[in-house]
Amino acid sequence: MISIIGSGQVGSAIAFLCISNELDDVLLVNRTKDKAIGEALDISNAIPVNSNVSIHGTDDFSKISGSDIIVITASTGVYLKDRTEMIGAQVNMIKEIANKIKKYCPSAIVLVVSNPLDVLTYVFQKETKLSRNKVIGIASSLDTSRFRYLLSEKFNIKQSQISDALVIGEHGDSMVPIFSRVKINGKKVVEMLTNSEKEKISKEIQNYWKSLRLFKSRSQFGIAKNTFDVIRSIIKNDELIIPASIVLNGEYGENDISIGIPLKINKDGVKEIIGIKLDESENELLKKSSQTIRNYIESL
Numbered sequence: 168m169i170s171i172i173g174s175g176q177v178g179s180a181i182a183f184l185c186i187s188n189e190l191d192d193v194l195l196v197n198r199t200k201d202k203a204i205g206e207a208l209d210i211s212n213a214i215p216v217n218s219n220v221s222i223h224g225t226d227d228f229s230k231i232s233g234s235d236i237i238v239i240t241a242s243t244g245v246y247l248k249d250r251t252e253m254i255g256a257q258v259n260m261i262k263e264i265a266n267k268i269k270k271y272c273p274s275a276i277v278l279v280v281s282n283p284l285d286v287l288t289y290v291f292q293k294e295t296k297l298s299r300n301k302v303i304g305i306a307s308s309l310d311t312s313r314f315r316y317l318l319s320e321k322f323n324i325k326q327s328q329i330s331d332a333l334v335i336g337e338h339g340d341s342m343v344p345i346f347s348r349v350k351i352n353g354k355k356v357v358e359m360l361t362n363s364e365k366e367k368i369s370k371e372i373q374n375y376w377k378s379l380r381l382f383k384s385r386s387q388f389g390i391a392k393n394t395f396d397v398i399r400s401i402i403k404n405d406e407l408i409i410p411a412s413i414v415l416n417g418e419y420g421e422n423d424i425s426i427g428i429p430l431k432i433n434k435d436g437v438k439e440i441i442g443i444k445l446d447e448s449e450n451e452l453l454k455k456s457s458q459t460i461r462n463y464i465e466s467l
């Protein structure tokens with residue numbers, strides 16, 4: 168069973184993908200019970216013919232017992248200028264949810280989606296003391312999707328012509344697009360971009376959510392698909408390599424923070440933390456990004 172805590176825009180979109188692709192039974196758990204029930208009633212009509220999957224909504228956390236995967240998409244409100252705006256309320260919320268998961272379903276693999284992503288992934292892992300391989304913060308793969316999209320628009324090409332696009336670091340303004348690895352039709356993208364063009368694209372990835380909000384309330388489907396891919400990889404034991412947030416223990420020269428770096432995912436959660444070669448400036452930016460997250464954690 169997949170339990171999704173928070174059945175707002177993001178939680179319900181993830182549930183829709185899980186159900187319409189028959190991944191497993193889904194339980195929606197929401198602060199306001201009626202919202203969970205309403206979304207479940209709607210999404211249940213997307214269950215494919217002859218499928219065994221089911222979806223239900225509740226506000227009762229004890230029902231998460233037995234879940235294989237728990238996805239946290241709960242939020243106490245909507246930030247307007249910065250993902251860390253409601254950090255105090257979000258940290259209190261995740262601690263509360265962490266204690267309920269520890270009580271009712273301590274063996275699940277947990278995917279954190281709520282913001283501020285890296286801080287909440289860290290707090291959740293520390294609060295539950297679950298193995299760090301079973302607590303994954305999903306966001307850098309979304310930032311990577313945005314990087315791919317912006318490159319495809321800039322060069323007027325299909326995304327399939329782009330390989331090895333990657334964004335690591337904080338899911339926030341200090342995120343680090345790794346230009347040194349990207350190729351377009353096999354040619355290194357750094358040979359096709361000036362420094363100021365690289366800076367412009369970096370800023371556009373960082374501010375993508377703000378541009379999107381000029382047209383739509385907030386992002387929903389991109390994060391839902393990126394989270395669904397991880398759920399699928401775990402349930403099907405189909406290895407997936409993506410950047411995602413995990414508590415570091417010396418990797419990339421960092422300790423005791425959670426930050427987005429490339430991970431290999433399988434049925435056990437994180438099978439491997441993948442080290443990649445970065446150029447000097449990317450290394451420097453990753454250090455700054457780590458320090459940004461550390462400052463937020465120390466301010467709690």
Ligand SMILES: NC(=O)c1ccc[n+]([C@@H]2O[C@H](COP(=O)([O-])OP(=O)(O)OC[C@H]3O[C@@H](n4cnc5c(N)ncnc54)[C@H](OP(=O)(O)O)[C@@H]3O)[C@@H](O)[C@H]2O)c1
Nearest residue numbers: 173175176177197198199240241242280281282305306390
């Ligand atoms: N990682 C990423 O890349 C990424 C991308 C997009 C969004 N996000 C984040 O994902 C989160 C959800 O976004 P959204 O647009 O879906 O927000 P939303 O529509 O406001 O939904 C949040 C839901 O969480 C529920 N909730 C609040 N506290 C709860 C608790 N303690 N237990 C259970 N449910 C609780 C709310 O219930 P009520 O019905 O009672 O209000 C609401 O239905 C946000 O933190 C957002 O910033 C992350």
